[in-house]
Amino acid sequence: MSFNTALTRKLGIKVPVVQGGMQWVGYAELASAVSNAGGLGILTALTQPTPEDLRKEIRKCRTMTKNPFGVNLTLLPAMVPPDYGAYAQVIIDEGIKIVETAGNNPGPVINQLKKAGTIILHKCTTIRHAKSAAKLGVDFLSIDGFECAGHVGEHDITNFILLSRARQELKIPFIASGGFADGWGLAAALALGAEGINMGTRFMATVEAPIHNNIKEAIVNAEETDTALVLRRWKNTSRLFANKVTKDALEIEKNSTTGEFSEVAPFVSGKRGRQVFLNGDPDFGVWTAGQVIGLIHDIPTCQDLLARIEKEAIQATERNRSLYTQSKL
Structure with a gap:
């Protein structure tokens, strides 16, 4: 038995789980481990100080996995904005076919990537923004609930509502992001209409995560x-x-x-x-974490984590099926 969703088919992955881009965490060590375990690992472009450093990290990751992996490119307000176009061009030049985008005014970068045939997963915190991104030609929308780590938007919409609204309103496939740590969450997201899930904080607590x-x-x-x-x-x-x-x-x-x-x-x-x-001093500075930290109780390898998620999701689906019986007339 294996998953067969729009996400697994389009990305060529086994388990419909995406490792979200995380600043100072999304290096080759983690991305390759997630991809080797059957999910989609993602490098974080702006963790690298220059586009050429991103090129080196992509090449490093390619030596660590033969499976698909992607790159996150987030556009956020900055006193001196990075050269997003140059980062995107490196992604294109290196043959990366999957990119997670997020942030403000992504149109020019998405257009640049789409011209190269890139599959785009764009993160949104509202349905209005999701519809705008859909018009730009993105392939998947990553629906980011208020539970998530990092930039949560300004509308405080939790995933139970946001995902159902996405199912009702969106015309392109979407994945669920924010609040996911296990197979029960994956099964719930699929039941609400998503094609998979995005996890960030959960992957921070893995053996391969390159943090203290x-x-x-x-x-x-x-x-x-x-x-x-x-x-x-x-x-x-x-x-x-x-x-x-x-x-x-x-x-x-x-x-x-x-x-x-x-x-x-x-x-x-x-x-x-x-x-x-x-x-390793958790009080030295600020760092992002989602409310999902309350669901994380161990530090497994990515291989063990994704195998467990797959098993749990199947168990949850089978349990739900067992709750329904056909009435006898």
Whole structure:
């Protein structure tokens, strides 16, 4: 028995699970492990300091897996925006056929990638944005619920509603993102009309994730209440692990009389967040985590995790079938 969804067919994968792009986490070690286990591993383009560094990482990943893998390219506000077009061109030049896009004004990059025949999975937090992305010709929509890590949008729509709205409104296939950690979640997403799931935080707590083990243990020991929403005041809401720095940033956000972003900027620095994954101090800087941390209780290999998810999803589906019996007339 194997999965046969629009996602597995189009991407050439065995299990309908995508490892979402994660800043400072989406390196070749993790992406290749997920792909080798039957899912879709994804490199994070902007984790690499230059387009040429991304080229090297793609080539490295190709030596570590013969299975399909993709690249995430997220477009977010920045004082000095990266050269997104140059990153996209490297993706095209290196023959990558699957790209996860997200963020603001993705039209030019999506157009550039689509001209090269790239399969696009675009992340959205509302149905309105999903419909706009569909008009750009994306192949799959990754519907990102409010439970997710990182940028949650400004509308606070949880996946149970968002996925059902997607099923009702969207004309192209979609996958579910935010709040998924096991096969029961995969089965639920499929039942709601999705073609698969996207997982980020769950893959951080795996053997192959290239982050300090202390952070993996912090995820395992956390509860679903151990995240916080920061930067809502500036309409850039992010879900972060609720450590000391996150709480300090929240206090400034709530109490600032000026509303100047510069007051909170040192606390939400990406450079400090990067060091968390290297030095293993979960309080050194801010780092993203979804509410799904409450469902994560171990640190398996990607192979063991995806095998377990596949088994659980089949069990959940069979259980649901057993609840229905044909009435005798």
